[in-house]
Amino acid sequence: MSATVKPHVLVVEDEPVTRAKLAACLVAEGFQVSEAADGKDMKACLARQRPDVVLLDIGLPDESGLMLARDLRARSSVGIILVTARQDETDRIVGLELGADDYVTKPFNPRELAVRVRNLTRRVAPTLAAERQAMGVMTFSGWTLDSDARLLLSPAGESVRLTRGEFDVLAALARNAGRALTRDQLLDMTPHDAEAVIDRTIDVLVGRLRRKIEADPKRPAVIVTVHGVGYRLNPG
Ligand code: CA
Numbered sequence: 001m002s003a004t005v006k007p008h009v010l011v012v013e014d015e016p017v018t019r020a021k022l023a024a025c026l027v028a029e030g031f032q033v034s035e036a037a038d039g040k041d042m043k044a045c046l047a048r049q050r051p052d053v054v055l056l057d058i059g060l061p062d063e064s065g066l067m068l069a070r071d072l073r074a075r076s077s078v079g080i081i082l083v084t085a086r087q088d089e090t091d092r093i094v095g096l097e098l099g100a101d102d103y104v105t106k107p108f109n110p111r112e113l114a115v116r117v118r119n120l121t122r123r124v125a126p127t128l129a130a131e132r133q134a135m136g137v138m139t140f141s142g143w144t145l146d147s148d149a150r151l152l153l154s155p156a157g158e159s160v161r162l163t164r165g166e167f168d169v170l171a172a173l174a175r176n177a178g179r180a181l182t183r184d185q186l187l188d189m190t191p192h193d194a195e196a197v198i199d200r201t202i203d204v205l206v207g208r209l210r211r212k213i214e215a216d217p218k219r220p221a222v223i224v225t226v227h228g229v230g231y232r233l234n235p236g
Contacts, residue, residue, distance in 0.1 A: 005139070005155070006030055006032040007031050007032065007052045007053065007117075007118075007121040007125075008031070008033075008034070008049070008050070008051045008052050008053075008157060009026050009031045009032070009033050009034075009051060009052065009053045009054075009055055009117060009121075010033075010034045010035075010042065010045055010046070010049065010051040010053070010054045010055065011023050011026070011033060011035050011036070011055045012035075012036045012037075012038075012039075012041070012042045012054060012055065012056045012057055012060070012068070013035075013036075013037070013055075013057040013060075013083065014037050014038055014059075014060050014061050016037075018057075018106065019035055019037070022055060022083070022108070022113070023035055025114060026055075026114065026117060029114040029117075029118070031117065031121075032156070032157060034049055034051065034157055038060050038062045038063070039060055039062045039063030039065075039068050040062055040063075042054070042056075042068065048151065048153070048158075048159040049153065049157045049159075050132070050137065050144060050146070050153065051078060052078065052079060052121045052124060052125065052128060053078065053079035053080070053081060053117055053120050053121050053124070054072060054078055054079070054080050054081070055081050055083060055104075055117065056068060056069055056072075056080060056081065056083060056100070057082075057083045058082050058083065058084050058088065058091050058095060059084075059085070065082065065083075066082075066091060066094055066095050066098055069082065069095055069098050069099060069100045070098040070099060072099075073099030073100075074099075076128075076131060077124055077127040077128055077131050078124065078128065079101050079102075079117075079120040079123070079124040080099065080100040080101050080102075081100065081101060081102045081103060081104060081117065081120060082095045082096075082100045082102075082103040082104075083103070083104055083105075083106060083108070084103055084105055084106070085105065085106050086105045086106065088105075101120055101123075101124075102116050102120055132146075135148050136148045138171070138177070140174055140177050140222065140233055140234065140236065141155075141221070141222050141234060141235075141236050142154075142155030143155060143213060143222070145170060145171060145174050147171050150162075150167055152167070152170070152213075154213075160212055160213070162209075162212070163208075165190070165205050166205050166208055166209050166212070168189075168190040168191060169186055169205045169206065169209065170209055170223075170233075172185075172186055172189035172190055173186070173223060173231060173232070173233035174233055175189075176233070177233045177234070177235035178232065178233070178234070178235045179232060180226040180229045180230055180231070180232040181229075181230050181231060181232065182229055182230040183201075183202040183203070183230050183231075185230070186202045186230065186231070187202060190202075202230070202231070206223055206231055209223060210223055221234065222234055
């Protein structure tokens with residue numbers, strides 16, 4: 001994880017005031033924060049985001065936070081912190097048995113919460129990085145490209161729509177981040193139908209990608225032109 005990428009926390013809590021407090025506390029501590037109001041919302045977020053830690057209220061209106069924790073753990077090594085009421089000791093123990101990593105109790109102490117979340121993001125980082133790599137997830141300049149889900153996430157965690165050709169060129173560049181690739185190499189690495197090649201010349205696709213991902217497409221910093229060779233993606 002590069003220094004410019006903030007650890008991403010998904011806060012799942014149905015009470016708007018508590019959710020806002022949790023989110024504000026984490027934002028103030030330098031985390032990138034997404035919010036979900038219930039289990040359904042959490043699943044929708046997870047379909048387009050890859051948080052490092054999920055802060056999960058066990059008392060949700062639609063689904064048990066404990067069951068959500070179990071399902072999350074079955075699918076990934078994402079960090080899971082349960083948010084429980086002080087009297088819910090049994091639930092806390094069950095939650096830890098089901099795979100949650102830690103818990104905080106309400107009313108929460110903001111400093112304690114931040115320390116617990118930070119410790120957990122550090123602890124899960126190596127496992128998550130390996131898991132993402134195995135799943136075909138690549139990161140560059142704060143962007144995340146998930147080749148299995150064919151998903152591109154911005155540094156702010158928003159998904160960006162790419163055409164198949166754009167996705168394939170970006171994936172080829174990301175797999176070879178830091179290396180200059182020629183247009184021929186990029187064409188070879190990009191599955192395409194013979195008829196579509198004219199439409200999808202590499203320069204056109206790179207131009208479209210730059211408009212989607214570069215802060216200033218006229219002065220690209222992510223996909224740079226290597227004169228006399230082709231293109232290189234900056235791993236930064
Ligand atoms: Ca609740």
